[in-house]
Amino acid sequence: MTIQHRYEFVYFFDVTNGNPNGDPDAGNMPRLDPESSKGLVTDVSLKRKIRNYIQFSNENKPGYDIYVQEKSILNQQNQKAYDALEIKAEPKKLPKDQEKAKAITDWMCANFFDVRAFGAVMTTEVNSGQVRGPFQLAFAKSIDPIIPLEISITRMAVTNEKDLEKERTIGRKHIVPYGLYRVHGFISAKLAEKTGFSESDLSKLWKALEMMFEHDHSAARGEMSARKLIVFKHQDMLGNAPAYKLFNRVTVERVKGELGTPASAFDDYVIHLDTSGLETLGVEARELF
């Protein structure tokens, strides 16, 4: 059974002394919105973490494979798959046999969580169209401006023998001392119908949002944690209220420190949810954590 309700959610996570998402254009400095100096984390960065969490929390469970994987498996044996090739490739045209194309798409959706949730493009030599997933994320942005720090570190060893005379190498780390990030997400019940995204997939997704940072620790990330997830569930499959009006009900109040300056801890904020009149609209708001 696919999900029967439209959802929107507001998700908060924070970082302490870490780099939540490096900017390849700025030498891996934390991403910054140039207008407001607020920090950014891209949608794809968060989706990567969801994929990773789903992958290892559902290992060897049929239906929860991940199509787009990180470099954890070294032997890519896709030649085997080519040996079993059955459909004759016709460049960039829809396959004549529409049933076969649909069977392929359905099979991918049934077996791969990321195809089912996020969608995938299946247009290669044999075109079987694209799958649009029900789950959609926007960019995450910090509540207040952040001040990234550049920290120089030294290494007591050298890589090459010829550098032995030099005493040590100096490296750099970029960190955000503290940042609370807010991100908006959407889940369409109608697109879920098409990919077979189910209630249990949805609860796995919520779990992933709660737990994904716990399993993504690294030298660069510092301390990152999921702080709050507020979910709006619409009675109607198509929705009962505009998304932006629901998002406006979630406000963040700065209770410590000067407004518009970088914060130093999660305690500096209070997150409010205005539930007044939601029931008559046909929307249920829940704080999942």
Place this chain on the structure above:
Amino acid sequence: MAYGIKLHVWGEYACFTRPEMKVERVSYDVITPSAARGILEAIHWKPAICWVIDRIHVLKPVRFETIRRNELGNCKISTSKVSGAMKRKSTQDLYFLIDDGDNRQQRATTLLRDVGYVVEAHFELTNKVGNEDSVGKHLDIFNRRARKGQYFHQPCLGNREFPAYFSLIESDEDFPLSELSQETKDLGWMLHDIDFANAATPKFFRAKLINGVIDVPPFRTLGVVQ
């Protein structure tokens, strides 16, 4: 335009990619008619109707910003691989690796910041129209959904990571203030839409901003070229 609708559409980011600069994406200055059509279709669409964009009001100054992301290169799923795996009933070898090798590409996107538009459109009935289809019915459905903020899937401004918010304009008082009502500018050749009936041929038109408004020529006219 008896059956026209007006929809206010806005968002924080947008990227209406120019087809000539799509590897490192560069957005057009304003929303294209095809992107506007996509937004309307996300709210309501049936094979019996076809949305036609008449006019686009540009409400906010055009501002750009860049963002670079790690993306996948040739990441398309090959159907032969999938059918092979289906035959073997195993997903073991079916995955796509992102690594530092050829699969990963860092691409910059030059996107628009803080956009707002009013899309004026109407729909026409297609040859797939059934007995139960009428103009009034589809117009009612659209208006009802837009008023309540309902949609089939979340509409977006070019790419799915840039959600589009919308509200229906029902009277002149609802019409949002435009910061560009004095602005007249030639925006050059712009994608009108893709002609799917004709082997997916892209068609272009000369977009001119006149006092903040772009008049979109009908799809099959002289103003629209391939």
